[in-house]
Structure formats: structure tokens, C-alpha cells
Amino acid sequence: xxxxxxxxxxxxxxxxxxxxxxxxxxxxxxxxxxxxxxxxxxxxxxxxxxxxxxxxxxxxxxxxxxxxxxxxxxxxxxxxxxxxxxxxxxxxxxxxxxxxxxxxxxxxxxxxxxxxxxxxxxxxxxxxxxxxxxxxxxxxxxxxxxxxxxxxxxxxxxxxxxxxxxxxxxxxxxxxxxxxxxxxxxxxxxxxxxxxxxxxxxxxxxxxxxxxxxxxxxxxxxxxxxxxxxxxxxxxxxxxxxxxxxxxxxxxxxxxxxxxxxxxxxxxxxxxxxxxxxxxxxxxxxxxxxxxxxxxxxxxxxxxxxxxxxxxxxxxxxxxxxxxxxxxxxxxxxxxxxxxxxxxxxxxxxxxxxxxxxxxxxxxxxxxxxxxxxxxxxxxxxxxxxxxxxxxxxxxxxxxxxxxxxxxxxxxxxxxxxxxxxxxxxxxxxxxxxxxxxxxxxxxxxxxxxxxxxxxxxxxxxxxxxxxxxxxxxxxxxxxxxxxxxxxxxxxxxxxxxxxxxxxxxxxxxxxxxxxxxxxxxxxxxxxxxxxxxxxxxxxxxxxxxxxxxxxxxxxxxxxxxxxxxxxxxxxxxxxxxxxxxxxxxxxxxxxxxxxxxxxxxxxxxxxxxxxxxxxxxxxxxxxxxxxxxxxxxxxxxxxxxxxxxxxxxxxxxxxxxxxxxxxxxxxxxxxxxxxxxxxxxxxxxxxxxxxxxxxxxxxxxxxxxxxxxxxxxxxxxxxxxxxxxxxxxxxxxxxxxxxxxxxxxxxxxxxxxxxxxxxxxxxxxxxxxxxxxxxxxxxxxxxxxxxxxxxxxxxxxxxxxxxxxxxxxxxxxxxxxxxxxxxxxxxxxxxxxxxxxxxxxxxxxxxxxxxxxxxxxxxxxxxxxxx
Numbered sequence: 001x002x003x004x005x006x007x008x009x010x011x012x013x014x015x016x017x018x019x020x021x022x023x024x025x026x027x028x029x030x031x032x033x034x035x036x037x038x039x040x041x042x043x044x045x046x047x048x049x050x051x052x053x054x055x056x057x058x059x060x061x062x063x064x065x066x067x068x069x070x071x072x073x074x075x076x077x078x079x080x081x082x083x084x085x086x087x088x089x090x091x092x093x094x095x096x097x098x099x100x101x102x103x104x105x106x107x108x109x110x111x112x113x114x115x116x117x118x119x120x121x122x123x124x125x126x127x128x129x130x131x132x133x134x135x136x137x138x139x140x141x142x143x144x145x146x147x148x149x150x151x152x153x154x155x156x157x158x159x160x161x162x163x164x165x166x167x168x169x170x171x172x173x174x175x176x177x178x179x180x181x182x183x184x185x186x187x188x189x190x191x192x193x194x195x196x197x198x199x200x201x202x203x204x205x206x207x208x209x210x211x212x213x214x215x216x217x218x219x220x221x222x223x224x225x226x227x228x229x230x231x232x233x234x235x236x237x238x239x240x241x242x243x244x245x246x247x248x249x250x251x252x253x254x255x256x257x258x259x260x261x262x263x264x265x266x267x268x269x270x271x272x273x274x275x276x277x278x279x280x281x282x283x284x285x286x287x288x289x290x291x292x293x294x295x296x297x298x299x300x301x302x303x304x305x306x307x308x309x310x311x312x313x314x315x316x317x318x319x320x321x322x323x324x325x326x327x328x329x330x331x332x333x334x335x336x337x338x339x340x341x342x343x344x345x346x347x348x349x350x351x352x353x354x355x356x357x358x359x360x361x362x363x364x365x366x367x368x369x370x371x372x373x374x375x376x377x378x379x380x381x382x383x384x385x386x387x388x389x390x391x392x393x394x395x396x397x398x399x400x401x402x403x404x405x406x407x408x409x410x411x412x413x414x415x416x417x418x419x420x421x422x423x424x425x426x427x428x429x430x431x432x433x434x435x436x437x438x439x440x441x442x443x444x445x446x447x448x449x450x451x452x453x454x455x456x457x458x459x460x461x462x463x464x465x466x467x468x469x470x471x472x473x474x475x476x477x478x479x480x481x482x483x484x485x486x487x488x489x490x491x492x493x494x495x496x497x498x499x500x501x502x503x504x505x506x507x508x509x510x511x512x513x514x515x516x517x518x519x520x521x522x523x524x525x526x527x528x529x530x531x532x533x534x535x536x537x538x539x540x541x542x543x544x545x546x547x548x549x550x551x552x553x554x555x556x557x558x559x560x561x562x563x564x565x566x567x568x569x570x571x572x573x574x575x576x577x578x579x580x581x582x583x584x585x586x587x588x589x590x591x592x593x594x595x596x597x598x599x600x601x602x603x604x605x606x607x608x609x610x611x612x613x614x615x616x617x618x619x620x621x622x623x624x625x626x627x628x629x630x631x632x633x634x635x636x637x638x639x640x641x642x643x644x645x646x647x648x649x650x651x652x653x654x655x656x657x658x659x660x661x662x663x664x665x666x667x668x669x670x671x672x673x674x675x676x677x678x679x680x681x682x683x684x685x686x687x688x689x690x691x692x693x694x695x696x697x698x699x700x701x702x703x704x705x706x707x708x709x710x711x712x713x714x715x716x717x718x719x720x721x722x723x724x725x726x727x728x729x730x731x732x733x734x735x736x737x738x739x740x741x742x743x744x745x746x747x748x749x750x751x752x753x754x755x756x757x758x759x760x761x762x763x764x765x766x767x768x769x770x771x772x773x774x775x776x777x778x779x780x781x782x783x784x785x786x787x788x789x790x791x792x793x794x795x796x797x798x799x800x801x802x803x804x805x806x807x808x809x810x811x812x813x814x815x816x817x818x819x820x821x822x823x824x825x826x827x828x829x830x831x832x833x834x835x836x837x838x839x840x841x842x843x844x845x846x847x848x849x850x851x852x853x854x855x856x857x858x859x860x861x862x863x864x865x866x867x868x
Contacts, residue, residue: 003047005100009181012043019045021119021179026270026290033269035262037286041114041183042104046121048097049154049178052088059087063173066158071167074160081158088155093147101150102143104182113185114140115288116149118156121177135159138215139185146182153180186286188279190250191215192226195293196263197273197749202296202742204273204749207231207260211250215279229256251280259285266290297739299749300353300360320400321747322367323360324380324387326352328743331803331818331825332586333358335736338729340589342708343681347472347674357736360745367391368401382493383822385769386754386841390744393752400746428483430659435518435666438481442673445475449677453684457691461684462713472677481670488663489824491656502649503639506860510773510832511632512657515625518665520672521826522833524580525807528602529618532609534572538565542610548603556600573599573606582679585786585805590682591705601787605808612793612812621811625835633657667829671804688716697721706730753843761863766842766849769821770862771828774837776815777867782851783809796857798849802827810834815857817864819845831859839864 004019012020012028020028024043031038053059062084069076093101105114116137135156137149156162157178166173192211197204210226227241227249236256241249251259259278262285267274273296277289300323326344327333335357336344344359345352352359366372373395381388394400428434449468456464475481492509499508535541540563548556557573560566581596595602609617633654640650689704689712697719698704704712706729707721715721742751756767781795786806791797797813799806801820807830810816814836821827821840831838837859845864849855854867 003045003051005045005048005097006104007043007045008104009038009041009043009183018121018177019047019179021046021121021177021181022291023117023119023289024179024181025119027181027183027288029269030266030287030290033265035265037284039115039183039186039286039288040108041181042108043119044097044101044150044180044182046177046179048093048180051094051097052091052154055094056087056091059084059091062087063158066163066173069167074164077163077167078160081160081163084158085155088158089151091151093151098147101147101182105143105146108184111141113138114146115181115183115185116140116146116153117181117183117289118153119179119181120157120162121175121179150180150182154178183288186279186281186288188215188281188286189213191277191279194259194263194276194278195273196260196267196276197293197296198230199275199293199295202749202751203746204299205232206237207263209251209256209259211256213246213250227251229253231257231260234261255280262287294735295739296749297742297745297751298355299747300355300362300745319747320402321362321364322391322394322401323353323355323745323747324363324391325741325743325745326359326361327741327801328384328387328820329822329825330588331801331821331827332588333741333801333820334586334589335733335739336589337591337705337733338708339685339705339712340591342710343469343590343678344588346466346469346709347476347678349473349476355745356739356741357733358741363391364401367395368403383824384743384841385756387743387822389754389757390742390752393754394744394746428487430655430662432517432662434480434484435663435669438478438484438666439518439669442475442669445471446673446676446680449680453680456684457688459713459717461688462709462716465681465684465709468677468681472674475673476670484663484666485670488660488665488667491660492664492824494656495653495660498649498653499636502643503636505636507770507773508632508636509660510859511835512629512636513660513664513832514629514835515622516629516661516665516833519668519829519833520665521668521804521807521830524583524804525809525811525830525834526618526622527576527579528605528808529609529613529621529811531572531576532606532613533615533617535565535569535606536610536615538563538569541565541569542607545603545607548600556603573602576602582676583805585803587675587678587803587805590678590685591702594679594682596679602808604787604789605812608789608791608809608812612791617811621834625833628835629661664829667824668804668826671826675804685712688712692716692719692721695719699723706733761861762865765863765865766817766845767863768817768839768842768845769823770838770859771821771823771840772816772831772836772838773860774815774835775856775858775860776837777854777856778814780817780849780851780853780855781813782846782849784846796855798845798851798855800846802830804830810836815859816840817842817845817849817855817857819843 007020009024009027010031012024014025014029017025020043027038030036062080066080066084069080118135135153137152140146140149157176163173166176190211190213192209195208198206198208209229209231212224212226224245225242228239229236229251230238234257236253239249263274263276266276266287270292273293274290275293276287279286279288341354341359350361352361363376366376377388377391380391453464492513495509495512496507499505541560544559544563557570560570577596577599582594584592584594584601586592637650637654640646640653643649685704686701689698689701692698692704692715693701697715698721703726706726707715743754744752758767761767776796778794778796780798781791782798783789784799786809789809791809791812793812794814796815796817797809798817801818802816804826806827810830811834816827816831816836816838818827818840819842828838828840837857839857839859839862842864849866856865856867858864
């Protein structure tokens with residue numbers, strides 16, 4: 001027998017996690033860091049735990065039943081986990097195991113007090129800390145008590161919270177085993193926790209020390225408030241303690257700084273910020289645990305760029321960076337897989353940096369430069385005031401941003417010498433033919449891409465795609481296209497600003513832009529109403545689709561042909577997919593399944609339309625919007641003409657109304673074109689991944705999604721893949737999904753969310769950004785996944801974000817509230833197009849608003865009232 005049941009902590013190594021668990025592995029590593037004191041002890045290895053399982057068939061059976069419990073079934077988890085725990089605790093520690101433990105205790109002194117701590121193999125991982133999931137016991141005295149508490153630690157692998165945590169992180173119960181750490185107790189004057197990065201803001205330069213007297217049990221259990229020290233750059237910059245409980249903090253400032261210095265050494269050893277449990281005894285700090293802080297948002301790894309040298313005396317720190325979230329601009333803040341991230345980076349107009357499965361743009365130079373700062377803040381502020389406020393918070397910090405030097409060829413006080421002035425673009429006429437020409441040019445380019453890519457495979461495909469990405473970027477950067485987009489946005493801003501000033505009318509453009517021509521995203525939502533019209537007269541088709549909605553069967557189209565009306569229904573759905581099948585929720589990530597790949601995703605929205613609308617709803621809705629826009633135009637112009645200088649104001653307003661209706665619909669077309677092209681790229685890459693699967697290189701096609709474009713290109717060239725890298729990327733993706741990306745992120749790791757700083761809303765109301773006028777009261781439907789949406793007419797959609805893939809839901813709701821969004825993001829544009837009152841950028845809306853709760857959405861003023 002090769003089992004080793006006991007291992008001294010000083011022998012423990014990080015590579016032995018499978019034998020000693022994460023906690024013991026960390027303690028062993030800690031004991032080898034210079035200057036770090038770890039209490040003596042030993043580890044009861046997972047070999048002992050496996051022997052217990054081998055001798056208890058009832059435990060094995062219970063674990064198998066737990067594996068089959070669906071996520072969310074709390075009652076089943078509670079019952080089965082309790083059965084498994086009781087079964088483990090009822091097993092006597094085998095003689096051979098007990099003997100090794102007793103021998104180890106004899107070496108350290110049987111009469112002393114010990115801490116008995118769980119150390120699971122899936123504990124203290126980079127992507128999941130499992131903090132507090134398993135049990136720890138203190139002041140355990142004597143061999144019999146130690147053995148009893150070791151059994152309790154084994155059983156704690158199956159506490160309800162531990163089982164639920166593993167379920168939520170996609171970790172199989174059978175793959176996790178339990179070791180147990182037994183350490184000599186230290187009797188401290190003080191104990192607590194050190195975070196080497198601020199756990200609230202993410203700032204890596206700020207450390208937080210929490211301290212309490214004695215063992216710190218009251219602190220950990222929440223019975224007393226800890227003394228808190230914030231340490232930055234080697235000094236205490238803030239502290240707080242309970243003056244009613246004690247005259248002084250339990251640590252001096254010098255001790256707090258010394259502890260943080262020790263923590264920085266530990267952090268450097270493990271290569272990431274740490275959550276460290278410590279105690280102070282005899283003037284020395286003892287470290288009893290260290291785990292990674294898994295809730296911090298990762299810091300982008302910057303692409304090397306020239307960093308301006310700070311001007312002497314300004315306090316600028318070399319290398320500080322400021323990043324703005326791309327996902328908040330694109331209304332898609334979910335984590336993306338590496339292939340999706342890299343393709344977006346390769347086709348984007350600006351360099352983008354990855355962090356936490358999301359993309360960020362570095363705005364440091366533009367923010368630091370007075371010449372470009374005002375324009376940046378103005379454009380960002382109009383779209384998302386929270387981003388602007390977060391950037392202004394950075395600006396208020398003296399010395400954080402570098403001070404850019406004068407351009408080398410600049411004449412003092414004048415324009416750049418020897419450089420031609422930038423020529424302003426020619427004025428853009430309000431001519432629908434401009435939009436028509438741009439659309440036709442994009443269609444021709446897309447058709448050529450689809451034609452030419454058909455014959456490409458292997459390395460030749462990647463060469464072709466690299467060239468296609470360059471054409472993609474040229475289309476995005478087309479000056480005329482950008483000019484049209486900006487013309488529509490600027491006309492919207494002009495109307496809102498001037499009609500508010502002249503008439504006291506808030507957000508007048510919301511009505512004036514109803515049913516504007518050429519909006520491909522709003523047309524997509526209305527077209528699904530037409531699909532419902534085809535299906536509604538056929539009860540058997542409706543019943544069949546209701547079953548599809550539950551089963552999620554993407555082969556349902558074949559089954560339709562056998563039903564009365566099924567051929568017509570199938571033709572209508574396939575026609576819709578032919579026009580919009582490249583879209584889906586979260587569509588900027590090309591690894592997301594398109595509607596063409598997973599048509600069952602549309603079934604819930606189709607059934608909602610069948611249930612909530614009468615035939616001809618699409619046409620009626622468009623005509624109603626058109627009539628409302630025309631009536632609003634007549635009303636506004638009439639009121640303007642009655643004002644002093646009214647004819648001039650009316651004439652200017654009429655020109656802007658014509659301009660916004662001509663150009664605002666095109667606002668959605670570039671995104672449609674991007675997604676159309678990306679769908680072509682994806683089909684070719686998935687076919688290539690299929691060839692790799694057939695060749696035995698990849699285990700499954702989706703493994704390709706966890707490689708970047710460049711890495712996949714190399715795999716195709718060499719027919720070799722690093723399986724460990726794929727597994728690592730899958731683990732990272734799961735961990736990134738649990739993170740909430742910030743709007744603004746600094747190179748110090750600080751996540752800035754911004755604030756509206758408003759005092760004009762009722763007490764208790766949730767503040768956001770008004771993007772579509774009107775006030776609606778109704779039932780909130782909190783929806784986190786479009787596939788799970790079940791809305792009735794009059795419901796208010798509450799969700800994290802809505803990109804164009806959510807548009808089919810818009811026709812069936814009365815209003816919208818989102819956590820992410822801005823004035824000109826896609827969800828806001830479509831909400832205005834459909835006349836839906838909408839408030840976006842409402843922090844934590846999906847957690848503060850209950851599903852089914854009655855709320856009132858004030859789309860004109862930008863807040864949400866909770867009514868019950």
C-alpha cells in the first residue's frame with residue numbers, strides 16, 4: 001500500500017493540492033517564505049478521506065444522488081447533503097489512519113490545543129476560493145477529540161452551502177476530496193484579516209487590515225466591529241475603531257504597516273492579491289491562512305505604448321492608465337470567450353485590452369490632454385453620465401494622470417508647426433440617398449465575403465480572414481458612415497436641448513423619431529409579429545411550439561411539416577432566420593449561438609406575440625408611431641411660431657426633424673453589418689474546428705472558442721493543441737462569468753462606477769438615465785436570459801442589458817429598466833423607436849427590483865419607483 005495518511009506541513013508543496021488540499025498547500029508554501037511564521041502542524045491527506053469513502057457504500061450512493069440534483073433544488077440539496085454528512089460522521093476512523101494521526105500528535109505534544117481545519121482539493125483556487133464553505137474547529141485537545149473533529153471536517157465537504165457553491169461553479173462533487181490540517185494553537189493578543197487589495201474598490205495599492213482582540217472569533221462571527229486600517233504606500237492613511245469598546249486600536253500604526261509589508265511579500269510569492277488570516281502573539285505575526293481574493297476584477301494587461309514622462313512638480317506617476325468598458329457601450333457586459341474577444345479586437349477601430357473576459361479601451365492620453373479631454377467627456381457624458389462621473393473622479397486625483405508634454409513640433413500658443421490643419425468634412429445634405437448608398441455598399445461587400453470564403457480552409461482561411469478583418473475595419477472607419485451616424489445623434493441632441501430651452505419640452509426627440517425609416521433592429525422586432533400572424537390561426541402548431549419552448553429542441557422545424565399549418569409556419573420562421581438568423585443575445589461575441597444555429601431561442605418570443613397581439617399588429621404599430629411623430633411635429637412647430645423669432649426657430653427645428661428622421665435609422669445599421677460579417681467568419685471557423693475534431697486534434701468543436709484567433713490559427717497549422725490551456729481557459733471563463741465589470745477601471749485595479757449626483761427624485765426611488773420618455777406603471781419581469789423571458793402585455797422588462805438580440809421582446813412590453821446603457825446605445829434607440837418609456841443605467845436593478853413587483857417607470861425624468 002502506497003497511501004500516506006499524514007504529511008508534515010513543512011513538507012507540503014503547491015503541486016500536492018490533490019493530496020493535501022488547497023489550504024494545506026498554501027500553508028506549506030507560506031512556511032517557506034522568508035519572514036513568514038506559520039504555526040507547526042501536519043496534514044491528514046486525501047488518501048485517508050478516500051479510504052473512508054471506500055468503506056462506506058452509502059456515502060458513495062449519496063454523492064451520486066447529489067450529482068443528479070438540478071441546480072436550484074435547495075430542498076433536495078439540503079436533504080441529501082445532510083444524509084451524506086451524517087453517514088461520514090458515523091464512520092469510525094480506520095485503525096491505520098488513526099495510528100498515523102496519533103503518532104503525529106505525539107511529536108507535537110498531545111496535551112496542547114489544536115486547530116483542526118478543512119482543506120479541500122477545490123479550495124483556495126485562483127477562480128474560486130471556497131472561503132467559509134468547509135469547517136474549522138479551534139481549541140481541540142486530546143487525540144480522541146482531534147479524531148472526532150477530523151471526521152467533522154470530512155463531513156463538512158457536504159454542507160449545503162459547499163454543495164451549492166460547487167454546483168454554481170460547475171465543479172463535480174466526485175472530483176473534490178478533503179484533507180484536514182491540524183495545527184498547534186497560537187494564543188494571540190490580536191487576530192484578524194489582511195486584504196492586500198481593497199476588497200470593495202479593487203485598488204491594488206490599498207491594503208485593508210481588520211483586527212480584533214484575542215482569537216478574533218467575535219470579529220469573524222460579526223458580533224463586534226473590527227478595527228480597520230487602510231494602508232497605502234507604506235503608511236496608514238485611514239483607520240477606525242469602536243471607541244466605546246476600547247480606548248485604542250488593538251494594533252499600532254507601525255504594526256499595521258509591518259503586517260501589510262508581510263502581506264506584500266506573500267502576495268508577491270503567490271502572484272496575486274491575497275486574503276490573509278493572521279494573529280499576533282509575543283510581538284510576532286503568525287499567518288494561519290492565505291487565499292486568493294477571487295472577487296477582484298482583473299486589471300487589463302496594457303499593450304506597450306509610449307507613456308509621457310510626468311512634468312516635474314506635477315506629481316504624475318509614470319504608467320498609470322485609465323480604461324473604459326467596451327461592453328457598457330455595446331450593451332453586452334457578459335464575459336466573452338477568447339475567440340470572440342480576439343476577433344472583436346482584430347476588427348475594432350481602436351486598440352482594446354482584455355480583462356476578466358471583457359474588453360476595455362485605454363483613454364489615458366485623451367483624458368490627460370486638455371485639448372481632447374472636453375470632447376471625450378462631452379461625448380461620453382451624453383451617452384452615459386456614470387462613465388463621465390467616474391472619469392471626473394480620476395481627474396480630481398492630483399497626480400494620478402501623466403501630464404503630456406507639448407508636441408515636439410508645436411509652436412507655443414499656436415497650432416502645430418509644419419503640419420497641415422485637419423480639414424473639416426464637407427457638410428452632409430439631408431438626403432435619404434446617402435443612407436441608401438451606404439447600405440448598398442455594405443451589402444455588396446458582405447456578398448463578396450460570403451462568396452470568396454466558401455473555398456477557403458486550413459491556413460489559407462486564416463490568411464483570408466486576416467485580410468477580411470482589415471476590410472471590416474475600413475467599413476467601420478468609413479468617414480461618410482460615421483458622419484451619418486453622428487448627424488442623427490447630433491440632430492437628436494439639438495432637438496432635445498433647444499425644445500427644452502424654447503418650449504420646456506423634455507426629450508421631444510423621443511416622439512419625433514417614432515417609426516423612423518430604415519431602422520433594421522426595430523424592423524426585426526416587428527417582423528417577428530408577422531411570424532406570429534402566420535402561426536396564430538393554427539392551434540396544433542401553437543401547441544407544438546409550446547412543447548418546443550420547454551424542451552429547447554432546435555430540430556423542431558422538421559417536425560412542423562407534419563402538422564396542419566406547419567408548412568406555412570416553417571416557411572415564415574425560415575424566412576425570418578434568412579433575414580435575421582445571424583443575430584442573438586450577446587451577439588458581439590461570435591462564440592454565442594446565433595438564432596440560425598439555435599432557432600428554438602426565438603420560440604418564447606413568438607408565443608408571447610401569438611398570445612399578446614391581434615393580427616396585423618406590426619403594421620398598426622408602425623402606423624401609430626408615424627402618426628404620433630407627425631402630430632408631434634405639427635404641435636412643436638405651431639408652438640414655436642407663436643414665440644418671439646418663432647419663424648426662424650420653427651424653420652431650424654423643421655430642418656432638424658427632417659435630418660433626424662433621415663439619418664437616425666442608420667444608427668443601427670453598422671452594428672447589423674458587423675454581426676452579419678461576424679456570422680460569416682464564425683461559420684468558417686466552426687467548420688475548421690469540425691475538421692480538427694475529425695482529425696482528433698480537438699475533443700469538441702467548442703474547444704476552439706477557448707483559443708484566440710491567433711492560437712487557433714497555429715493549431716490549424718500544426719495540428720497540435722495544448723489541452724491544459726483549453727481546460728484552464730474554461731475554468732477562467734466560469735470564474736469571469738461571476739464578475740461584474742466596472743464602467744471605468746484604473747491600472748491600480750480600482751473599479752469606478754460613477755454617480756448621478758441628483759437630488760430631484762423621490763426618496764427610495766432608483767435613479768438612472770432617462771432615454772425614452774413617458775411614465776408607465778406595471779408588473780416588473782426580471783429577466784436575466786432572453787430564453788427565459790415570459791412576458792405579458794403591460795409588463796415592464798427589468799434586466800442587466802439589452803443588445804439588438806433582445807429586440808423581439810420589446811414589442812410585447814410596456815416599459816424597460818436596465819442596469820447598463822446610455823442615451824444612444826441600441827436598447828435606448830429601439831425603446832424610443834417603439835415608444836417604450838425606458839430608464840437605463842440603474843445600478844443593481846435586477847437585485848433591487850423583485851420579479852412580479854409593481855413599479856412605476858419615469859422615462860422622462862430617469863427614475864423608477866417601487867410601489868409594493
